Amino acid sequence: MNIKFLGTGGAFDYEFSNSSAWIQFQGKNILIDCGNSVYRRLRETGLADQIDYILLTHFHDDHVGSLSSVILHHKYFLDPARKARILVPSQSFQQMIEDYVHFSLTDPLKYLEFFPVEIIPGLTALDTFGKHVEGMPTWAYCFESDEEILAYSGDLGDPNLIFDYLKTRPQKKTRVFHETSFHVTDGVHSYYQDLNHRVDEVELYGYHCDPRDEPADNRVPLVCRFPHLLA
Numbered sequence: 512m513n514i515k516f517l518g519t520g521g522a523f524d525y526e527f528s529n530s531s532a533w534i535q536f537q538g539k540n541i542l543i544d545c546g547n548s549v550y551r552r553l554r555e556t557g558l559a560d561q562i563d564y565i566l567l568t569h570f571h572d573d574h575v576g577s578l579s580s581v582i583l584h585h586k587y588f589l590d591p592a593r594k595a596r597i598l599v600p601s602q603s604f605q606q607m608i609e610d611y612v613h614f615s616l617t618d619p620l621k622y623l624e625f626f627p628v629e630i631i632p633g634l635t636a637l638d639t640f641g642k643h644v645e646g647m648p649t650w651a652y653c654f655e656s657d658e659e660i661l662a663y664s665g666d667l668g669d670p671n672l673i674f675d676y677l678k679t680r681p682q683k684k685t686r687v688f689h690e691t692s693f694h695v696t697d698g699v700h701s702y703y704q705d706l707n708h709r710v711d712e713v714e715l716y717g718y719h720c721d722p723r724d725e726p727a728d729n730r731v732p733l734v735c736r737f738p739h740l741l742a
């Protein structure tokens with residue numbers, strides 16, 4: 512299992528690009544989120560040609576803003592007959608994706624196809640509905656092999672949900688990539704002080720923040736400081 516981030520910033524941290532991850536799991540290349548800046552990063556890194564599946568956490572621009580460009584890339588640069596493949600955690604989320612893409616592509620199913628996340632053994636979608644923003648469907652994802660577990664929060668807004676889930680899993684090497692906010696008034700992202708103690712439990716990394724705002728008492732290692740985690 513391998514993970515590289517195409518960006519580690521939040522919606523307004525343009526210097527660090529929108530948070531998005533590239534995960535190699537079960538022999539597949541899986542892109543998590545396609546925010547505004549992500550298609551550009553995919554072209555810069557050469558990864559745009561290698562996407563097997565796309566996973567989405569929620570419908571904020573910094574997570575889906577360049578989705579249509581990524582979808583069309585398949586058709587125009589790879590193979591006119593090739594459709595982008597999106598893994599979906601539920602029927603209603605699939606419908607939301609179709610509706611969203613429909614704004615720019617009149618017939619979405621000409622360009623993309625959907626598969627349930629269950630077709631990838633060991634991939635679990637965690638329903639985080641309403642935790643990030645009231646009433647908004649959001650999803651976190653967990654990748655589990657015989658050897659290890661990797662969890663990706665998306666914009667979760669609840670610093671405990673992933674760790675409660677991990678208690679139900681067998682003990683094995685575990686890495687958690689968690690959105691981290693340094694602003695107590697933020698309210699929609701997980702505050703670093705509520706994550707600090709987790710570094711004693713698992714290998715934890717923070718993302719979706721500007722490292723220049725990092726307070727002195729932050730204990731959550733930030734993805735952007737680890738070159739091996741960056742695409």
Ligand SMILES: [Zn+2]
Pocket residue numbers: 521522571573574666719
């Ligand atoms: Zn975000």
Ligand SMILES: [Zn+2]
Pocket residue numbers: 569571643666
């Ligand atoms: Zn968000």
